[in-house]
Amino acid sequence: MALVLSEEQSMLRDSARGLISDKAPVSHLRQLRDAKDATGFSRELWKNFADMGFSGLLVPEEFGGSGLGCVEAGVVMEEIGRTLVPSPFLATAVLAASALSRGGSAAQKSQHLPKISDGSLLAALAIDEGAKHRPLQTKLQAVRSGNGFRLTGDKAFVVDGHTADLVIVAARTAGAAGERDGLTLFLVDPKTKGIETERTAMVDSHNAARIKFGNVEVDADGVLGEVDQGFALLEGVLNIGRGAAASEMVGLSEEVFGRTVNYLKERKQFGKLIGEFQALQHRAAQLYIEIEITRAAVLKALQTLDGDFANAGAAVAVAKARAGSTATLAVQEGVQMHGGMGMTDQFDIGFFMKRARVCQELFGDSNFHADQLARMKSY
């Protein structure tokens, strides 16, 4: 398959860009932040996403979606990255839709997927427990009780956790932290007794939450996939999320870069445009090259997820690691080359820096994925 977008994918990009740049430029995020908006995103915009078919992008057609793939989800994520629009797209339309369609029973799929597709159900994926993404280290306990399980433990960095109607929780039903076997995924209604959700507004003004589970009852129907064998499903879903986060970072990097190059062509010092200085030209060129190479690696990962899902791990690790380091470089150079203006809150560039830092941590940072790659290659 050619490592370029198809005509249909380009059209999807254009329509996503049209909607997002029109309704949600960076000022949209700024308004939500300044108003301390309780939801953290615009429900009206999410309705637009549903009307355009974005919320059901990964939902199979039989459940009201369009049954598209990770490349298409990445196309939308990239546009989200350009304006940093806070959106349930990642948590609901990418993560939850993937988890349900890949691991759900017929009943679970028909209960939830149509609602994800029409935009009426918001979901969240609760994986991380500590400061760093370590899914194998999951400790949250699920103990058998009657017909179901009781969940006890804490989750952190749950994207859109405080607005979710449905939370997908990774829990340990057997084995010890660090073991692959013994992990199980649960579908949990966050209104269930024993759940405490604390919204933790993050540095990037995007949503996240800490969720405490205190002996929370979940019946057997709430198991997503197989008991004790949830890690393979989780890893697959995380890989899709990593591809999506990498796409967001490509969009973010390219936007920051575009703004920065424009600034180099406008700003005058020492009687000339600062873009005339070779010191800045070469750094701009290096950044351009990094972004182009990362873009190719990310598209490769998305295509591999769509074409050879079981063997996509290495391509995803490469993409997420590269996207993280490239975005970090892009925002650092972006702020530096904007000089004092880059440090002001009034100027948008800081939003990109903050979001890039959060995207780095999402589903494992560059170091995590470098380590993963080394493990895959046995060294």
Added chain:
Amino acid sequence: MSDLEKFRRETRVWLEANCPPEMRRPMTSEADTFWGGRNTKFSSEPQQVWFERMRDKGWTVPHWPKEYGGGGLDAEEAKIVRQEMAVIGARQPLTSFGISMLGPALLKYGTELQKKQHLPKITAGLIRWCQGYSEPNAGSDLASLQTRAESDGEDFVITGQKIWTSYANYADWIFCLVRTDASAKKHDGISFILFDMASKGVSTKPILLISGYSPFCETFFDNVRVPKANVVGTVNRGWDVAKYLLQHERAMISGMGERGVGRPLGQVAADSVGTDEQGRLEDPMLRGQIATFEIDEAALACAAERAVDLAKAGQAHPAFSSAMKYYGTELNKRRYEILMSAGGVDALEWESERSKGGARARAWLRTKANSIEGGTSEVMLGIVAKRILDLPGA
């Protein structure tokens, strides 16, 4: 099954049947590269067998037209051949500046007669080419070159000196930039001309490099008589040809950073630093460096693949090969820094038997030229800044 899937299956079967097992192992020395040419020798029988089978199939250059000795494959099919060769680790049957540099320029700018005369001898490995570009006072500022070509009836008479001419001492023919109009602006008086290195007045002198090898030469022209018919493209418009060729040269050089030469770095490092009970390298910092390197290496391979696909879709920027050249060469230097670090003191041996005559150290030193030859990294970044980013005054 689509035609392409069928083609892939047939290619796989053919390669499996025809590529000798010895030609699927990582290359370990210069002798493993077959360059072709009048005076060439094969370093082993499998090398000869592999070359001849690929030549007979037209696959020394799969994507050139059949009439010029190529395989006549389209871009999609040629990509499949590359991919399937990579799957089994098949070596290139023939490496040549005729394939990677001159050929594309001839296909674009050459006359039918020139194409018929030269391309089939390239694909058949009969003629080995060298590149007469740099001069002692024309390095990064290549267009300031001074080698003169004086008009004399049907001929040009060429006098001057080239430098860093790769393998000029082994080459049969040269593609050369000469000044045909000394009064014009520097880019406007250059012609691109082909001639036989056996011509009277041509001499070469190898240059000893820090690696202890002499892959580059000084090349001298003393009143060398060359028919005007050997000019490729228009007289005094040779810079266009030169730049076009450089794009291909840069793409070729960038490939150095892409190819995993030899065994995987992780294994090489494990030999010298050892592993813990979980199989991880005992040197965690080195392990991190290798993993980060391999991420960048894999990403570059994606970018190279994408560059070909973008070109096919008509969306490629003509200067993008400069971006690839910059990244590929810097990456290859990184690879060898890691290899040296992984090898430790063992990698420093220069003349011992166990080091195969200092193979790793010499290869490491050789890579330092990657970011100089074919345009320095600084020149590449300048080209990206000017032609792609459109920065002022660049």
